[in-house]
Amino acid sequence: MHPQLVLLMELQDLRAQKRALHQDSGETVGLEEEHFNLDRSRAVELLEEKIESLKDTLTPQLRTRYERIAPQRDRVVVPVIQGTCYGCFVSIPTATAGDQIGNTLVETCENCGSFLYIVE
Numbered sequence: 001m002h003p004q005l006v007l008l009m010e011l012q013d014l015r016a017q018k019r020a021l022h023q024d025s026g027e028t029v030g031l032e033e034e035h036f037n038l039d040r041s042r043a044v045e046l047l048e049e050k051i052e053s054l055k056d057t058l059t060p061q062l063r064t065r066y067e068r069i070a071p072q073r074d075r076v077v078v079p080v081i082q083g084t085c086y087g088c089f090v091s092i093p094t095a096t097a098g099d100q101i102g103n104t105l106v107e108t109c110e111n112c113g114s115f116l117y118i119v120e
């Protein structure tokens with residue numbers, strides 16, 4: 001897999017983790033903080049730092065594209081299964097899908113702009 005695609009997936013995962021931390025709140029929070037050594041806001045801060053430093057390792061071109069699509073969606077990298085982009089459910093031209101075996105290139109969907117990885 002292309003190293004930049006791996007980075008994008010890591011970014012996506014860190015963002016998902018951050019959302020999960022924001023979402024679970026309620027009565028269990030106090031308990032967790034008693035038992036674990038890390039409070040929630042510190043955990044979110046650390047995730048934000050990691051997200052920022054990972055973004056710095058993207059090429060300028062990919063970073064621009066990432067910044068453009070990331071605010072509007074949870075997933076920036078989506079699978080292509082049997083020629084269909086799972087970001088928007090539109091068919092990907094076979095040329096794109098065919099060149100991408102092994103995910104050695106970073107491709108994006110022409111329709112929704114998501115980064116793509118091919119699931120064989």
Ligand SMILES: [Zn+2]
Nearest residue numbers: 085088109112
């Ligand atoms: Zn798409």
